[in-house]
Amino acid sequence: MSFHAIGDLAQYMNTRRHSANLQSRIGQLTQELSTGRTSDVTRSLNASFGHLADVEHQITLNSAFKTAATEASVQAGAMQSVLDMVQKQVTDISGTAMLAGNGMDGPALAAAAATARGGLDSMVAALNTGVAGRPVFGGTGLDNAPLISGADMMNAVLAAVSPAGDAASVIAALDAFFDTPGGGFDTEVYVGGDQNFSAFQLGGGESVQLSIRADDDALKAVLKDTVMAALAGESSLSLNHGERSSLLQKAGNSMLSTVDGVSRIRSDLGVAEARIDQSVARIGAERTSLSMVRNELMSVDPFETATALEQAQLQLETIYTLTARTSRLNLVNFL
Incomplete structure (x- = not known):
C-alpha cells in the first residue's frame, strides 16, 4: 500500500497560496460589487474588444465635438x-x-x-x-x-x-x-x-x-x-x-x-x-x-457577483478553521 504525503512546510506554503488567492479574489469581487463594473475586462468580453474599442473611439470624437461646440x-x-x-x-x-x-x-x-x-x-x-x-x-x-x-x-x-x-x-x-x-x-x-x-x-x-x-x-x-x-x-x-x-x-x-x-x-x-x-x-x-453602452459592456451581474463573493469568503473562513485545528495537533493527542 502506497502512501503520499507532503511536508509541513510545503503544506504551509500551499495553504498560504490558496489564502492569498482567495483574499485577492474577495478584493476584486468587492470592488466589482461596489462599482458595478468588471475589474477584468478581458474575461468579461471574452477577449473580444472590437465593440468596446469602437465605443471608446466614438466617445473620444464626441468629446472633441463637445469642445468645438463649446x-x-x-x-x-x-x-x-x-x-x-x-x-x-x-x-x-x-x-x-x-x-x-x-x-x-x-x-x-x-x-x-x-x-x-x-x-x-x-x-x-x-x-x-x-x-x-x-x-x-x-x-x-x-x-x-x-x-x-x-x-x-x-x-x-x-x-x-x-x-x-x-x-x-x-x-x-x-x-x-x-x-x-x-x-x-x-x-x-x-x-x-x-x-x-x-x-x-x-x-x-x-x-x-x-x-x-x-x-x-x-x-x-x-x-x-x-x-x-x-x-x-x-x-x-x-x-x-x-x-x-x-x-x-x-x-x-x-x-x-x-x-x-x-x-x-x-x-x-x-x-x-x-x-x-x-x-x-x-x-x-x-x-x-x-x-450607457460602455457601462453595459463593462458591467457585472450584482447577484452573481454577490454569490461569488460569499463563496470566496466561505472558502477563506474554511481555510482559517482548518489551519487553526491543524495548529493544535501534537503527538500526545494523537497517541
Missing part, C-alpha cells in the same frame, strides 16, 4: 454681445447727430461730435474683443487686434480728408477711404486676416462658420458714419458751422439705414447660435447613449 458657443455669444453694443451706440449717436445737425448752436454741435468720437473708441475696442487670446472679428489674423485704435483711425482719416474744403468733399473723401477696395480702410485701418476662420466641426456632418469680420460692409458703414459725425467737431478742418451741421445731419440719417446692416448680421449670427445650441443638445444625448 468654443463656438462662447465665440458666438461674444460676437452677439459686441454687435449689440455697436447697434446701441449707433442708435444713440444717430439721434444726437440728427438733433444737433438740425440747426443747433455751436456747443450742441461740438457735444454731438464728441459723443460720436467717444462712441468710435468704444466700437473699435469692442470689435477688437478677443476670446481665449483670439480676436473674434479678425478672421485668420490671430496675432493682433483687427482694427487700429480709434485715435489712429481718426488720424488716418484726417490725412485723407484734410484737403477737402466743404462738407460734400469731406463725404466724398470718406467714401473713397472706406468703400474703395484696397483703399485707406483696407490698408491702414483693418489689420486682421483676409480669410474667415475655419468652421467649427460639430459632428453628425454639421459645422458652423462664424465668418463676421471687422471689415464686413455693414460694420465699415457704421464706422464711416461714426467718423463722419466725429469730423464735425475737428477744428483742423476748415469748415463753417453750416457745413459741420451738414456732416452731422448726413451721418445721423445714414446711420438709420446702416444700423439695419448690423441687425442683419446679428440675425444671421442668431441662426448660427441656434444651430450651435441644437448641436450641443445632440452631442450631450450621444454622450449619454455611448456611456
Whole structure:
C-alpha cells in the first residue's frame, strides 16, 4: 500500500497560496460589487474588444465635438454681445447727430461730435474683443487686434480728408477711404486676416462658420458714419458751422439705414447660435447613449457577483478553521 504525503512546510506554503488567492479574489469581487463594473475586462468580453474599442473611439470624437461646440458657443455669444453694443451706440449717436445737425448752436454741435468720437473708441475696442487670446472679428489674423485704435483711425482719416474744403468733399473723401477696395480702410485701418476662420466641426456632418469680420460692409458703414459725425467737431478742418451741421445731419440719417446692416448680421449670427445650441443638445444625448453602452459592456451581474463573493469568503473562513485545528495537533493527542 502506497502512501503520499507532503511536508509541513510545503503544506504551509500551499495553504498560504490558496489564502492569498482567495483574499485577492474577495478584493476584486468587492470592488466589482461596489462599482458595478468588471475589474477584468478581458474575461468579461471574452477577449473580444472590437465593440468596446469602437465605443471608446466614438466617445473620444464626441468629446472633441463637445469642445468645438463649446468654443463656438462662447465665440458666438461674444460676437452677439459686441454687435449689440455697436447697434446701441449707433442708435444713440444717430439721434444726437440728427438733433444737433438740425440747426443747433455751436456747443450742441461740438457735444454731438464728441459723443460720436467717444462712441468710435468704444466700437473699435469692442470689435477688437478677443476670446481665449483670439480676436473674434479678425478672421485668420490671430496675432493682433483687427482694427487700429480709434485715435489712429481718426488720424488716418484726417490725412485723407484734410484737403477737402466743404462738407460734400469731406463725404466724398470718406467714401473713397472706406468703400474703395484696397483703399485707406483696407490698408491702414483693418489689420486682421483676409480669410474667415475655419468652421467649427460639430459632428453628425454639421459645422458652423462664424465668418463676421471687422471689415464686413455693414460694420465699415457704421464706422464711416461714426467718423463722419466725429469730423464735425475737428477744428483742423476748415469748415463753417453750416457745413459741420451738414456732416452731422448726413451721418445721423445714414446711420438709420446702416444700423439695419448690423441687425442683419446679428440675425444671421442668431441662426448660427441656434444651430450651435441644437448641436450641443445632440452631442450631450450621444454622450449619454455611448456611456450607457460602455457601462453595459463593462458591467457585472450584482447577484452573481454577490454569490461569488460569499463563496470566496466561505472558502477563506474554511481555510482559517482548518489551519487553526491543524495548529493544535501534537503527538500526545494523537497517541
